[in-house]
Amino acid sequence: MNEAELEQGLISLRKRETALRVVIGLYLVCTTVALSLWGAVIGRGIDQEGDDPLLLAAGLSGGFYAVLFIASIVAVCFWLNRAHANLFVAGIQDLKYKPNWAVGWYFVPFAFWFKPFQAMQELWQSSHLADERLPERTDGKLIVWWACWILGNMIAN
Structure with missing residues (x-):
């Protein structure tokens, strides 16, 4: 930077x-x-x-x-909050998730199964706006990360 x-x-x-x-x-x-x-x-x-x-x-x-x-x-939580805050500071339009909610969804019952993924997807896609090589669909790395997150939570409980 x-x-x-x-x-x-x-x-x-x-x-x-x-x-x-x-x-x-x-x-x-x-x-x-x-x-x-x-x-x-x-x-x-x-x-x-x-x-x-x-x-x-x-x-x-x-x-x-x-x-x-x-x-x-x-x-x-600190990393995720700051990364989302940078999207707002950079002036990226039409963001659905504010920095505090990008973190907060991890702690909301039921919503923690899908909302954090959506917030991370928004962060990923918004962070790569200048890269025309990035497809519109969700990146495979993000899907693998989310699958590990869900599986890890299921095993831990």
Whole structure:
């Protein structure tokens, strides 16, 4: 992003993107470690009422997992809000989703199954307006992302 764009009120997403990548990377590592430790606890038949060091490590990894899960949610929300705000600052017309609702739909029962996808689709398409190579239909990457989001939520519950 050049300085003229920044003077217009657009804010670079670079810092938010870096934070997001770091937090999600740590979250994925912690998830892998936690699953491995709990798998070992269950596989060895360790009494979960005992004081086995492996059980303690598994419990601590679960705590780190929870903290990183919340941190990743916060990082995604900040990135998504700013990305949508930049669309408005750039003067893109006919936007259906305001920055706060691009984030808010993730927390609305029932609507969280489809509204976040629609908001992300708007962000994706509006961000690529100058690219004639981008088809009008939804990009496959966006569909894969949404399928992973839905599948992940179903598995987690």
